[in-house]
Amino acid sequence: MSVLSITKCLTGQHKPVRRDVVWDGERFAGECRNCGKSIKRVSTGQWRKSVNVR
Numbered sequence: 739m740s741v742l743s744i745t746k747c748l749t750g751q752h753k754p755v756r757r758d759v760v761w762d763g764e765r766f767a768g769e770c771r772n773c774g775k776s777i778k779r780v781s782t783g784q785w786r787k788s789v790n791v792r
């Protein structure tokens with residue numbers, strides 16, 4: 739965890755822990771490697787907090 743990484747999280751640029759990424763039947767879902775929040779992929783390379791993704 740670094741200040742730079744957290745800054746990215748605050749601007750919505752989360753990065754998943756790749757080995758923990760799973761397909762939930764609709765989207766790829768995982769945990770952010772920087773802030774630890776539950777996130778989902780909205781498009782290639784674009785991850786959002788689960789609560790912000792339908």
Ligand SMILES: [Zn+2]
Binds near residue numbers: 751771
């Ligand atoms: Zn994050």
